Amino acid sequence: MSESYQNKSYQRTPLGGLGRTLFDKIWDRHVIKQIEGGPSVIYIDKHFIHEVTSPQAFAGLNKRGIKVFRPLQTVATADHNVPTLDQHLPIKEELSRRQVEALKENCAEHGIELYGLGHPFQGIVHVIGPELGITQPGLTIVCGDSHTSTHGAFGSVAFGIGTSEVEMVLATQCLLQTKPKLMRINVDGELAKGVVSKDIILYIISQISASGATGFFVEYAGSAIRSLSMEARMTICNMSIEMGARGGMIAPDETTFSYIKGRKFAPQGADWDRKLAEWKELYSDGNAMFDKEIFINAKDIEPMITYGTNPGMGIAVTGHVPLLNEINEKEKASFEKSLNYMGLQPGSNMKGKKVDYVFIGSCTNSRIEDLRMVAGFVKGKKKADDVQVWIVPGSKQVEKQAIEEGIDKIFEQAGFQLRQPGCSACLGMNEDKIPAGKYCISTSNRNFEGRQGPNARTFLASPLTAAAAAITGKVCDVREMLGTENENDVLTRTQIYN
Amino acid sequence: MSVVRSTTVPLNIENVDTDQIIPARFLKATSREGFGKNLFRDWRYNNDDEAQPKKDFVLNDPAYSGRILVAARNFGCGSSREHAAWAIKDAGFEVVVSSFFADIFKSNALNNFLLPVQVSEEFLKRIFEAVSKDPQAEMEVNLEKQTFTIVSTGEEEAFEINAYKKTCLLNGYDDIDYLLSIKKEVEEFETH
Numbered sequence: 001m002s003e004s005y006q007n008k009s010y011q012r013t014p015l016g017g018l019g020r021t022l023f024d025k026i027w028d029r030h031v032i033k034q035i036e037g038g039p040s041v042i043y044i045d046k047h048f049i050h051e052v053t054s055p056q057a058f059a060g061l062n063k064r065g066i067k068v069f070r071p072l073q074t075v076a077t078a079d080h081n082v083p084t085l086d087q088h089l090p091i092k093e094e095l096s097r098r099q100v101e102a103l104k105e106n107c108a109e110h111g112i113e114l115y116g117l118g119h120p121f122q123g124i125v126h127v128i129g130p131e132l133g134i135t136q137p138g139l140t141i142v143c144g145d146s147h148t149s150t151h152g153a154f155g156s157v158a159f160g161i162g163t164s165e166v167e168m169v170l171a172t173q174c175l176l177q178t179k180p181k182l183m184r185i186n187v188d189g190e191l192a193k194g195v196v197s198k199d200i201i202l203y204i205i206s207q208i209s210a211s212g213a214t215g216f217f218v219e220y221a222g223s224a225i226r227s228l229s230m231e232a233r234m235t236i237c238n239m240s241i242e243m244g245a246r247g248g249m250i251a252p253d254e255t256t257f258s259y260i261k262g263r264k265f266a267p268q269g270a271d272w273d274r275k276l277a278e279w280k281e282l283y284s285d286g287n288a289m290f291d292k293e294i295f296i297n298a299k300d301i302e303p304m305i306t307y308g309t310n311p312g313m314g315i316a317v318t319g320h321v322p323l324l325n326e327i328n329e330k331e332k333a334s335f336e337k338s339l340n341y342m343g344l345q346p347g348s349n350m351k352g353k354k355v356d357y358v359f360i361g362s363c364t365n366s367r368i369e370d371l372r373m374v375a376g377f378v379k380g381k382k383k384a385d386d387v388q389v390w391i392v393p394g395s396k397q398v399e400k401q402a403i404e405e406g407i408d409k410i411f412e413q414a415g416f417q418l419r420q421p422g423c424s425a426c427l428g429m430n431e432d433k434i435p436a437g438k439y440c441i442s443t444s445n446r447n448f449e450g451r452q453g454p455n456a457r458t459f460l461a462s463p464l465t466a467a468a469a470a471i472t473g474k475v476c477d478v479r480e481m482l483g484t485e486n487e488n489d490v491l492t493r494t495q496i497y498n
Numbered sequence: 499m500s501v502v503r504s505t506t507v508p509l510n511i512e513n514v515d516t517d518q519i520i521p522a523r524f525l526k527a528t529s530r531e532g533f534g535k536n537l538f539r540d541w542r543y544n545n546d547d548e549a550q551p552k553k554d555f556v557l558n559d560p561a562y563s564g565r566i567l568v569a570a571r572n573f574g575c576g577s578s579r580e581h582a583a584w585a586i587k588d589a590g591f592e593v594v595v596s597s598f599f600a601d602i603f604k605s606n607a608l609n610n611f612l613l614p615v616q617v618s619e620e621f622l623k624r625i626f627e628a629v630s631k632d633p634q635a636e637m638e639v640n641l642e643k644q645t646f647t648i649v650s651t652g653e654e655e656a657f658e659i660n661a662y663k664k665t666c667l668l669n670g671y672d673d674i675d676y677l678l679s680i681k682k683e684v685e686e687f688e689t690h
Contacts, residue, residue, distance in 0.1 A: 032687045038662025043687055055528035095526035102528050146578040160602055162580035164609035172677040174684055210513055211572040246601050310513050334512045427522040448517040450540045
């Protein structure tokens with residue numbers, strides 16, 4: 001791996017006088033008590049639940065004979081296991097149907113708001129929280145899903161938890177947590193044409209590896225991050241877990257505030273003014289210390305793609321799969337296993353690799369800007385004949401907006417299939433699976449073996465790079481397809497748009 | 499749980515993610531039981547068929563068995579699914595050893611009384627060597643003393659665990675019992 005970034009480690013010393021980080025400010029305000037020789041008791045402001053990781057938690061409450069402690073602080077949706085076609089019909093698969101029904105029953109019994117199938121707010125949990133204005137700066141937010149880090153884009157402490165912890169939050173609105181180490185990743189400078197936020201995070205993970213941030217909470221900073229829209233910031237925070245970080249966060253600013261303002265559950269009137277004043281204090285002080293700090297030059301980032309079976313195995317689309325002698329001795333066995341699974345040769349070029357499926361969706365890239373970016377690029381173009389293209393919007397609201405803007409027509413003309421909201425082929429829990437041996441270029445977050453279906457092969461990429469592959473039927477460099485300056489402007493604006 | 503002495507199942511693969519431990523299509527259950535039979539499902543069987551076991555996968559090799567799973571670094575990365583810990587536990591394991599665990603997996607394991615033991619890279623290598631020399635080699639995990647011992651060679655390494663979690667594991671306490679016991683403090687906290 002190239003070491004084109006700088007990397008500094010520090011010993012954080014909690015001496016008086018030193019500044020505090022964004023994370024410290026939020027964490028400290030939520031510590032109820034510190035157990036000697038153990039974790040802290042942390043108060044949780046908002047809790048999201050879905051059908052897959054909550055049934056056993058409710059069963060646990062029932063076994064103990066207790067009710068949900070603060071039902072108004074939990075919001076539920078059905079996303080992981082729902083079909084993305086014919087959602088108005090009963091779910092065909094019995095186990096999936098039962099799981100979705102169990103969520104409905106549990107929410108009704110415990111007085112939890114559910115945006116289930118058919119509800120106009122239904123969607124992927126990490127898409128609906130922000131779009132409804134539930135996700136706000138300064139909050140502690142958890143969900144039984146590792147991509148809960150998405151909400152950190154608003155300057156909240158948000159992280160994924162297991163089902164036992166879901167039960168803890170339902171029962172007590174608290175969690176026992178040890179304070180993580182803190183890392184700041186600074187991305188400065190201007191992004192090149194055709195490079196979007198997904199490329200930034202894939203680049204970061206390729207540099208520090210799939211486990212490089214384990215034990216850390218990450219703050220993303222720098223001018224390139226600041227220039228991004230909220231939706232683009234969410235894409236970055238979303239994939240923090242893919243380098244092992246429990247969470248990722250970005251200090252809130254005017255972009256954040258204007259995104260939240262006016263949303264359904266956003267504060268209003270005097271409450272808004274009071275909250276806004278609080279939110280403006282949420283940043284890392286100039287003299288705050290991090291355990292580790294990384295500096296990245298935005299101009300070094302190219303459109304990215306992964307070739308292997310963990311998200312750290314990413315390269316520029318113009319690059320080649322590493323040669324065996326470029327891999328360090330310890331990692332050779334897993335590198336070879338990975339290439340064998342992917343059906344790729346060391347040293348081969350990624351450009352020109354044939355793809356069979358294109359999946360544009362998931363909590364990483366299924367928001368309206370992602371769909372607009374894809375539509376802006378494919379308008380007037382047609383997909384390659386032998387490629388199947390699935391566009392799965394992140395929520396009912398995204399779907400509705402896409403239709404209102406006529407984006408659905410552009411997809412239809414391009415031969416793309418616009419489906420209904422859910423996690424879909426990101427994890428292949430429902431019937432949206434990639435067949436064995438087939439290649440899928442995907443805007444999701446994981447390229448693990450079997451992730452998109454048994455023996456399915458995944459290339460992770462940005463919505464733009466995925467859209468380009470849909471048109472050509474191959475992995476290609478989207479920059480070569482971006483025509484006029486105007487077209488480029490449209491794409492750039494999409495990323496800054498709110 | 500205080501002392502576990504057992505043979506081991508060596509899984510010398512790095513970055514084992516929770517999608518391998520238990521693929522998503524098996525997460526449709528609404529109870530915690532029964533995940534063990536699908537542990538490492540796609541590494542264990544060809545064509546998703548139990549009649550076609552992959553002979554070279556360690557769980558299908560009759561030479562290896564035991565209550566201790568030994569894995570290479572960055573074990574349990576990826577999804578937060580607790581089903582991964584349930585599946586390992588349900589398959590009869592009480593301890594998972596690695597040189598590095600993903601955070602969420604580690605908490606999930608602890609919450610299910612499955613002990614994650616983190617040893618040094620060097621010591622992990624020795625464990626794999628000992629098991630490769632003799633699949634019947636026994637290991638001993640002593641939670642009270644916080645030590646991991648390769649019985650045949652007597653090599654020993656200390657491991658860390660926070661004092662609170664250790665007490666929980668040794669006494670069978672869980673976090674919810676504790677959190678419910680401080681409900682008054684939580685209510686008091688909510689008022690400011």
